[in-house]
Amino acid sequence: MHTDTDALAPLAWIAVDWGSSNLRAWALDQRDQVIAETSSDKGMLSLKPDEYETELKRLVSPWLSDSDQIDVMVCGMAGARQGWLEAAYLPVPTALDKLSQGAVMPRLADNQLRVHLLPGLSQTRSAAHPFDVMRGEETQLAGLVAETSDFSGLACLPGTHAKWATLEAGTVMQFTTYLTGELYQLLANQSVLKHSVGNDDLNDPACRKAFITAVSEIYAAPETFSSRLFELRAQDLLDGRLPSGDARAAVLAARLSGLAIGLELTGACRMPAADGPVTLIGNQALCQRYHVALNSIGLQTRHLDGDIAVLAGLRLAHRALTA
Structure with a gap:
């Protein structure tokens, strides 16, 4: 459900947490403050790779103007191998302020959005630690x-x-x-x-x-x-x-x-x-x-x-x- 969008003129970028079962999106202004939010039950398990752009546009289109191209930062399962486009795991040790260096950008049919899918983290087996992943x-x-x-x-x-x-x-x-x-x-x-x-x-x-x-x-x-x-x-x-x-x-x-x-x-x-x-x-x-x-x-x-x-x-x- 969308929040009130009357004050969306200062939209600067969009944040998205895309899980297996649902997703949440937030509109943020130039000061990184949330000015609107919405959600959907179309998580990774409900979508094929070519359906992600349509679902995202459906959710955030009330926030968009006709002229500006908006950055969208996405974390979670949209970047999984079976998601929109795989953002390969970064191996640990990983500095958490460097996650965006591993982001990938899916090709879009519409140029209103510029989507960045953030990577997860991986750990290969060692004497002290097992194979592991997080996304x-x-x-x-x-x-x-x-x-x-x-x-x-x-x-x-x-x-x-x-x-x-x-x-x-x-x-x-x-x-x-x-x-x-x-x-x-x-x-x-x-x-x-x-x-x-x-x-x-x-x-x-x-x-x-x-x-x-x-x-x-x-x-x-x-x-x-x-x-x-x-x-x-x-x-x-x-x-x-x-x-x-x-x-x-x-x-x-x-x-x-x-x-x-x-x-x-x-x-x-x-x-x-x-x-x-x-x-x-x-x-x-x-x-x-x-x-x-x-x-x-x-x-x-x-x-x-x-x-x-x-x-x-x-x-x-x-x-x-x-x-």
């Missing part, structure tokens, strides 16, 4: 660097595939992906545990306690992960101390979430990082869950909103491209 999250990390150009420390981007990155002076040195969100969904919806778990709420004291306890237990003994998963089913059948009905399913879901995230932390929080809190980048609810988990093992956090981060990263790339 989209690097722009959120660039938003962190836009806020603090010499940032050093450990950043976490929770999600279906959570990313943990070690930064030194604004450069991504290495990163690791954990399939925690996807693993949780598979276990909750397609395993025997689907008969026991429901929807949790960490604002509920019983759920919060179950979550924290599970994080602590698995962090101390990650080798017990598989057995503790089945223990959830047995606990549902045998534990008379649990509440009944939906409340019971919520507590067990919180425990499952704690086990999954706690297992992630056993690897991620042993990564080398500068002193200081873990920076969580993403939506408030999921980052709050990670905040609780990290606090339970003695680590502090700070939070950067995901939308704010991606916009800041796109601004940084645009400034570098037009400097």
